[in-house]
Amino acid sequence: MSEPTTRAVLRQAVPPVRRLLPAILLGVLSAASSVALLACSAWLIVRAAEQPPILYLSVAVVGVRAFALGRASFRYLERIAGHDASFRQLAAIRSGVYERLLPFAPDGLAATRRGDLLARFVGDVDDLQMVALRVVQPLVSAGVVLVLAIAGVWLIAPASGAALAGCLVVGVAAALALQRVAARRAERELAPLRGRLQAAIVDHLQAIDVLVAFDAADSSARRIDEFGERLARTARRRSLAAGGAAAVMAAIAGIAAAASAAAGAPVLADGRITGPAFAVLALVPLAIAEVAAAVPVAVAAARQAGASARRVAEAVPAVVPPELSAMIAASEAPAGATPDEMDPAAPGTGGVRPPTIRLRGVGAAWPAVNGIAAGAALSHVDLDLAPGERVLLRGASGAGKTTLAHVLVRFLAGTGSYRIDGVEAAELDPARVRRRIGLVEQRPWIFDEDLRQNLLFARDTASDDELLAVLGQVGLADWARERGGLDAPVGERGALVSGGQAQRIALARALLAEFPVLVLDEPTANVDAAQAAAVLDELMRAAARDGRSVLLISHVDVDPSIIDRVVEIDAGRTAPAAPGSRAARPVR
């Protein structure tokens, strides 16, 4: 997977010609109407002062009205067409970034700051709309109108045309230079600063309990204030520069009008042009300079969009680290492994068909964080899990139990041989493996939604009765009833439920998803020792229903009656399995 460069992101932000062309044409019509309005008005006022028969003025009167209406209407339509084209493009960019992110989830994103990622996803992608709306379209429209308008002035009086063009070139160059000196840094810093502010706010909100407990909420809030002030200062610097550039262009408009009039005066004196035509020479440069003022604004917007495009391009690392499982296209599934063989029984049927799992000499490492590799967390694991078997994986803290769980669900790639029903897992799409093997994590993620939503995402077709039944299986039926049923809120990251209840909710959704194999990672880690045995007993009975295979991960012993075998893991190693045998000693 190659990293999109900043240039590629910018190119991607430009809508296809067929979508952008209407906006460009409407922009040309709107800017041309502005120039024509002033030309027509100037001509009309001076010609009217000559008091000709009204008939001589009527075309110009209609012209003034038409151009005034046209300017506003074309501008309105241009905005609609431009935004439509640009927003469609943004949707494609946003889903593109998301798709590139997927292969990294979850273990490749552990070190990514969520707030910053959110800022890149939302703010920076939004900024890319500037490429079409404030850069490409205004530049092309302004370019066309400027050439036509200057050519028109040139036709009336070449000297005025030359004076006007010269003034505009100098004016635009001066405005660009001013902006470059005063705001180039600000334009590039805006997007990263916005990301840092958002990351600080997200961190603050997510960790508010720890911050309050350590009396550190104020200093965290002060940090947010500091970022906010820096962002405001930077935005102010940029706005000042934009204001300065606009002032330069306003001054240039006056100078250009004077220069055009001065250059046209001899032509008027010669009688080669009429008084009304001279008025056009004197006043039209004001409207033309207004069109030219779009150029410095577009260049500043281009710099700002460039900074955002860089952040979007960098949002996802260039290559998927070898420690993570790569996605495999369906077409690359091994011959003979039909979808039926690789998928669980259809949800809702209650039937599960556990596969035979066999690991030999499996090793694994976590992806490097900030370029620092962590070293192997697993060095040699042999493990068998027969259909319907309940195996305890036991080992001290840090022995590699969670790492092995992540290998089993293919969050981590691992080395050695990991076969599911005889097929190497590396040859299967990780998503398919995850449809057969479900992980109930040590710290399950609980959504800040009601109980129903926390279960439904595992099987969105489940009825309320099915949800209540599964809550009953994990021992939460009474509790749910007391809390008001499936509408009960569970709080941000399960703040309104106990650790043990969170674990049960997580198991309930794993049961709903009907994984044929369940991996339970320390399901009683958050339950006090007195209750742990009873809770584990209940959870194991629920998990092992319908003939599921269960791998129970624990750093302590469990009641032998709830498991069939024990596999010991120590410093990333299990006892090697004898050829053709199971890799563990029987419990009973």
Ligand SMILES: Nc1ncnc2c1ncn2[C@@H]1O[C@H](COP(=O)(O)OP(=O)(O)OP(=O)(O)O)[C@@H](O)[C@H]1O
């Ligand atoms: N996301 C991660 N990134 C880098 N290293 C990690 C990550 N998670 C765990 N490790 C490291 O991998 C090794 C094995 O950790 P693992 O979590 O698999 O142990 P465990 O047996 O599950 O421990 P516990 O019982 O405390 O949960 C440890 O050295 C740990 O520091």
